[in-house]
Amino acid sequence: MKKKILSLLISSTLTLSLLPNVAYATDSKIAISDSKEQILQKFQGLSDNKLKYDIDSSEGKVFLSGKLSDEEITNNDDALNFIEKNKELFNLDNVQDNLKIEKSERDSLGFTHVKMNQYIDGIPVKDKSIILHYNKDGQATNVTGDVENKISSISKLGDKSITEKDAIKIAEKEFKYKELAYDPKVETVAFIKDGQAYKTYKVNIKFYEPEITNYDVYVEATSGTIINKEDKIRYDGAAKGTGIAVDGSTKPLNIYLSGSKYQLKDTTKASSGSQILTYTANNRETQPGTLITNNSSTFNTTSLKAAVSAHYFAGVVYDFYKNLFNRTSIDNSGMNLVSTVHYGSNYNNAFWDGSQMVYGDGDGSTFTYLSGDLDVVGHEMTHGVTERTANLTYQDQSGALNESISDILGVLIQTYDRYNVKNGGTWEFNSSDWVVGDDVYTPNKPGDALRSLANPTLYDQPDNMSDYVNTSSDNGGVHTNSGIPNKAAYLVAQSIGCEKTAKIYYRGLTEYMTSSTNFLGSRNALVQAATDLYGANSAEVSAINNAYAAVGIGSSTDTVKVTGVSLNRTSATLNVSGTVSLSTTITPADATNKSVTWSSSNPSVATVSNGLVTAKAAGKAVITAKTVDGGKTATCVVTVSGSQQSDSLNEGFDNLVGTSSSISSGIPTGWDISSGIGVYTTSSNSGKSAPALRLNSDGSTVVTPSFDLSGQGTLSFWLKGNSIYYSELLIEKFDGTNWTTIDDISDFPSYGDTLSYDLDKNTKQIRFTYYKYYGYVALDDITIK
Template sequence: MKRKFAVASLSIILFGTSINSLSLKAADPIKSIEKRQAIQRLEGLSNGKLKMYDKNGQLFLSGQLSKKQKVGKKAAIDFLQNNKSILGIENASSDLEAVKTKNDNKHTYVKFVQVINGIKVDNTCLNVHFNRKGYITSVNGNLEKFKEIKSLGGRTISAEDAVSIAKKQYSYDSLRFEPKAEEVIVNKNGINYQVYKVNISFMKPNITNHDVYVEVHSGKVIKTENNIRMNGPITGSGVDVFGKKRKLSLYRVSEKYKMKDVTRDGTEGILTYNLNNKTSGEKLVSSTKKAFSGEKYKAPVSAHYNAGSVIDFYRKLFDRDSLDDEGMPIVSYTHYKKKFNNAFWDGYEMIYGDGDGKKFTYLSGDLGIVAHEMTHGVISNTADLEYHNESGSLNESIADVFGVLISTYDKYKVSSGGKWKFNKKDWVIGDGVYTPRKTGDALRSLADPTLYEQPDNMDDYVYCDDVKEEDWGGVHLNSGIPNKAAYLIAKKIGMEKTAKIYYRALVEYMNPSTDFEDAKNCLLQAAEDLYGEKAEVQAISVAFDSVGIY
């Protein structure tokens, strides 16, 4: 099920722009060269996995951006100074001011605001994130590119004058509190102004909470900002692929409800998009109602709900923060192409086809498939098993195993106290969406791989060439062998122990070239770590022996 959604021509992944458009058209060729060099340096530190977005004033950098160091304000400032050409600043110490440092025992971030001529720039910020090991892993925020300040007059008013001017803009019974004036830089229509920001808040005649921006050199009101927000996280619902009503975590923006979940621990957010049966032009799924119903919403509802179930599983059982254990957002694209009979993880997000209605229906409807594909994201951020021959088959097998584990964890409501049952009928992938007009079949069976033309023993291993046309050495065929072993292990020791052993083996012991025999050794060691030399170790040994992996 794993395919490439998009292939970048450069090893650096640039979201929303290209390396040539990252403000490199600046008049100063030296700064352009410095910027290219800085990007190349970060790409090297990230081992070619640098992600970068620089568009409309928003900057996002992600990867291993630094060497290991002492976490804190100084390290953050040093990093920003060394990469000032990317940020468009001259001096990190004078152009930025640290306003907050937060540590949650796993991650630390230092928050900065931009400063021009010693005055804070309103609504700017830059966050530098450190992981628990002391590496800078992301930088994000927004800065004003232009430093010039326009004056609208020849005088300078006082803070008291600004408060008086702001008060005169309103009629009220009484203010909540006596306003104060804060001197800031504000950008309006691409022009910077030096202003006093004054908050005016009262209850009668109507509840009001406005920021009034008064230009320092003229006393003119540049703009007002309404601080009363009707936006934010909200609970809604939707009807999924199978007609089930699902509770959804949404985000309200004005009069629209969007499939954006910012409430879950362990991830920066779950966002679900509609590609409208194309390969680009995605839009965040939204509606004027918080109840999503109708045919066009079935696939997005399932994708959004199921993604949350997967994230919750990894968080609750293994305290894992999203697929990369760094809280990465979960992005799903639904309605990919027309009648597309597949789903895949492309290294950064989930892609779901609608199916042709015969071989498949909406693939996001099956939690096992969603869990399988998202687990590829966990694998690529842990063992990173090479997608060829035995290691590739093992990659597919582990994704299948967790597909079953996650779907049954949800089915039996384990997080709410339900018993995590072992049931042979559950050990299939894709039964919910495969051949929708036919009941009782599935895409694959881990209990009996031979039902769907997969081998279940090394005696029947299918030797294929390591080329795309032969599925990179038959990764989707030969995964049946370790799949059968996993089924036998779970049958003997139960679902929870199987999950814990497989996760530990994947995260702590497996590596990119792990083959079937080595996987057995990794699982044996993980079981011994967790449970000692007991029945669990014996179950793994017997299961792998029975499929010809000695």
């Protein structure tokens, strides 16, 4: 039978308890934590019913936009206190221990952005953080969060004590290299994998030969197991593509005279501490190589074309970010802009390696000199900006968004230069500009490009979520699915122009996106950025919503989402042919779509139609109401009595709460469950349903309450196990005086099975005892009738 699944980590959309929790804020004031529904109602009131939100509390994802506070926030303690008061939105406990402020920055509009990283057992969790934004008046205006609320402690894979030095050695053995670029850097982070959090050492390994490599290697701290590797190099999608040659046009260069030699070194940005330096690898796979010099100030030979383009375009990228956003170089701290050209032999790629740009010459057919296209240069350098701001994880939707942001800003950088915006030119929108790689890809094929933002389908990219490509290759299709947000950006620029588009996307990237932001999250971030810059009811906000709706992400109009559903009753007892009417309450009350669907877990026992339940036969059935919007559920357990039996038991352990080692609450009345028994919390690890009992320890027992059968009865239960050798499950019955054996099972079904036994009318109780040599067994759905 199917069961309702209850968990303390229930989805944000279910109605939460109205009983307040008391927590202590960082300033020692008592902060009362309201229920989620109370919090949203408060925010709606403060925002004059214009609150915008996207919440999935079960996954710890929250996006809120509006007026969120009536108390002034002036410092980091106030920011933490705000999250403490509203922690029910995240299903997050113990904010003081779980969150620590990483940075707090005030921007040019007077907004302060407070980023709080999540910790488990004092260890920072990879990619989990909350960002609180408040305006110059101290009012909270936006919260973006992605936290882990199902895991409260660190798990172990072994019993060793791996040190940082051990982790470095383990990581180094994963690669073959001549020498490392620098001593490996090590950080301790909590890495979440398969529903568990592990203490790991993140070891950064970088070297240049035999090929440039830069990886973060995650080594689990109690076993030395490598549980993940992340490539830090951001290659362009044209690794196997084609392009056109450097165009031969004359470019103004900022160079440096050293003795009698002119160097490709631009020191005009010295006020910010940044220099532009261009090197050659001399067709070897090394970097940075040799600083390019010339006998005269005219760099006009064929062998220098790639370097001229790289050098000039690096300056354009710098000026774009500095003039529009006051960003001093890629890291906003004046880092040098280093480029290496003539990398390798016929190398058909360009990439950002985490600290500099690298360009191949191409093979002359698929690509020409890859430094010859400004949107390619802007694309790759923008990977550096992304890495030092949102740091979008290079996988699946966040990875495709990473690629898309580079494409979008790459095109905007190229048009910024093309229309001479720096010197007062008009920044035009022209559909033909919205391509990537057209100046270097397939040089012998006019009019070709690597990607089109105006029409992604021209180059085998989807332009709508209906055609999203699910794949395990290319880090989840990051260079394929980027076409969807690319098309949205094109539509935005078409609507509001290039300059506003650039400002919105930069602010959305640097202030509101996080490492795990997906496509819908990017829309939320961009809407918030447009709201900051132009107002909540502006044409710019509408342009974002309309563009994203056009590619199948979100809606062009603001809809009120369903956040929860409840029933007028959660249990009912009926006789055969009896009926009961169930009704739903949808929250919030003004939700746009209040439609629900009804289902019964056991139609032979009870059926349901539009909330009317009809009893068919003795037994139990779970009636479920599920909202069409968001898939939120509420359940009612219906027990149907029949004349054939005087007493029965049916326990699916629906209310048990615990872990794989202990049960914390929910043991049904009358049942005797010993220590050494835990709870399976999800159907994926129990094999059938959840919760389910997991018998872990030798001698652990489960004893039913007393019952009285009027005649012969039947015992049935579901069983699964991986026990081997001499493990056994003893099943006994009690007649009021003695326990006698029903069965002694030593061969357990590895995929789960339901077993049944006849009982005589004198049976009063059933006992299950697990004698363990190795392994475990899972026990569920014990029925006696």
